[in-house]
Amino acid sequence: MPKTSAIPGFYKLPINERVDKLKAFADLTDQDVALLRTSGALDFSIADHMIENVVGTFPLPLGIATNFRINGQDYLVPMALEEPSVVAAASNAARIAREGGGFTATATDSIMIGQIQVTDLPDLVKAKAAVLGHKRNLIDLANAQDPALVKAGGGAKDLQVRQLKTTMGPMLVLHLLVDCRDAMGANAVNTMCETLTPLVQELTNGRVYLRILSNLAELRRAHAEAVFPKSALGGEDAVDGILKAYAFAQADPFRCATHNKGIMNGVDAVLIATGQDFRAVEAGAHTYAATRKGGYQSLTHYERTPGGDLRGSIELPLAVGLVGGAVRTHPVAQLSVKILGVKTARELAQVAASVGLAQNLAALRALSQEGIQKGHMQLHARNVAIAAGAKGDEVDRIAEQMVAEKRVRFDRAQELLTKLREA
Numbered sequence: 001m002p003k004t005s006a007i008p009g010f011y012k013l014p015i016n017e018r019v020d021k022l023k024a025f026a027d028l029t030d031q032d033v034a035l036l037r038t039s040g041a042l043d044f045s046i047a048d049h050m051i052e053n054v055v056g057t058f059p060l061p062l063g064i065a066t067n068f069r070i071n072g073q074d075y076l077v078p079m080a081l082e083e084p085s086v087v088a089a090a091s092n093a094a095r096i097a098r099e100g101g102g103f104t105a106t107a108t109d110s111i112m113i114g115q116i117q118v119t120d121l122p123d124l125v126k127a128k129a130a131v132l133g134h135k136r137n138l139i140d141l142a143n144a145q146d147p148a149l150v151k152a153g154g155g156a157k158d159l160q161v162r163q164l165k166t167t168m169g170p171m172l173v174l175h176l177l178v179d180c181r182d183a184m185g186a187n188a189v190n191t192m193c194e195t196l197t198p199l200v201q202e203l204t205n206g207r208v209y210l211r212i213l214s215n216l217a218e219l220r221r222a223h224a225e226a227v228f229p230k231s232a233l234g235g236e237d238a239v240d241g242i243l244k245a246y247a248f249a250q251a252d253p254f255r256c257a258t259h260n261k262g263i264m265n266g267v268d269a270v271l272i273a274t275g276q277d278f279r280a281v282e283a284g285a286h287t288y289a290a291t292r293k294g295g296y297q298s299l300t301h302y303e304r305t306p307g308g309d310l311r312g313s314i315e316l317p318l319a320v321g322l323v324g325g326a327v328r329t330h331p332v333a334q335l336s337v338k339i340l341g342v343k344t345a346r347e348l349a350q351v352a353a354s355v356g357l358a359q360n361l362a363a364l365r366a367l368s369q370e371g372i373q374k375g376h377m378q379l380h381a382r383n384v385a386i387a388a389g390a391k392g393d394e395v396d397r398i399a400e401q402m403v404a405e406k407r408v409r410f411d412r413a414q415e416l417l418t419k420l421r422e423a
């Protein structure tokens with residue numbers, strides 16, 4: 001039987017039973033499960049080598065979003081974050097997308113841009129011509145730094161030259177385009193750019209300063225789309241509400257910042273779970289949103305289909321990798337990759353983009369209908385009940401009562417807990 005990520009009532013199961021389901025879905029070993037059950041699963045000896053001045057670790061909850069079907073394949077999606085409602089919202093939107101056939105996602109080749117800044121140029125035109133005339137030598141020199149990447153089909157593929165007017169005078173900026181395959185590629189690209197310095201200085205008679213990749217990875221994009229049937233969304237009115245919410249974001253940067261933040265709630269949570277540089281993706285996503293069409297725009301797009309359903313899509317730069325970095329050192333990141341079952345960086349990017357779209361759809365749907373506070377209050381009430389000392393099923397009983405009374409407060413939770421235990 002094909003594996004399904006649609007697991008009704010997953011959220012209602014005790015953690016142990018959720019883990020059992022996950023174990024079966026992702027073929028986890030007993031050792032994997034033991035790791036999931038360790039709340040501080042990052043060993044100090046590993047943490048101490050990941051960054052400097054380590055004094056501890058900072059665990060986050062790891063949740064599993066259900067219902068995702070992408071390109072005809074089912075995924076259970078690990079998400080690491082502190083914010084309530086996000087995993088539930090993603091799972092819910094994925095369930096709706098599933099009714100419309102699931103997500104269709106693509107990703108470009110893993111092309112990163114490395115920038116080399118050249119200043120103090122006596123003759124800009126000659127310098128540019130000299131660089132372009134030696135393009136092949138520069139690309140070959142860059143590739144000599146990373147034979148393994150070249151062997152894998154990647155490496156430097158092209159070199160472009162841009163001319164900038166700046167407050168410190170005119171500059172040339174070289175863009176080295178590097179196919180990083182399954183690596184995020186920051187180290188490979190930066191090393192290549194640094195290596196080119198002497199030759200670039202010789203060719204241009206200028207002075208090279210910065211050599212660093214650009215996080216505006218506009219050549220390394222993922223795209224995902226899905227049809228959300230109007231019947232599953234709550235009818236024509238619901239579709240209308242979502243389209244109006246989208247129009248609001250398109251017309252107003254104040255709203256659009258929050259709209260895109262909601263998208264990144266989902267994207268970042270997948271990236272954190274899988275050990276990615278989520279700050280790089282954040283920077284790229286917002287700059288892409290700001291530069292693609294002029295003003296700051298939504299990363300998603302919505303329209304009504306001829307049948308009245310809602311078609312949603314997302315496109316954003318997604319520089320992620322499965323080789324090198326924390327994804328190789330952090331045991332939980334490795335486990336998240338195993339749970340996802342992704343085999344390439346492009347596949348991971350497709351999943352992250354789909355989750356971003358699902359997250360946005362869920363937010364717009366909730367905001368244009370009952371608002372998000374109701375759902376938030378339910379989860380908040382559970383946290384308050386736990387803080388007041390509730391255990392096991394006491395948590396839900398007290399939370400439900402507080403929500404029904406519209407009195408979600410610590411003192412009320414304590415009162416209810418005392419009553420419950422006396423009964």
Ligand code: MEV
Nearest residue numbers: 258259261262265363364
């Ligand atoms: C909250 O973390 C995210 C939302 O504000 C996103 C949105 O407004 O679209 C709910």
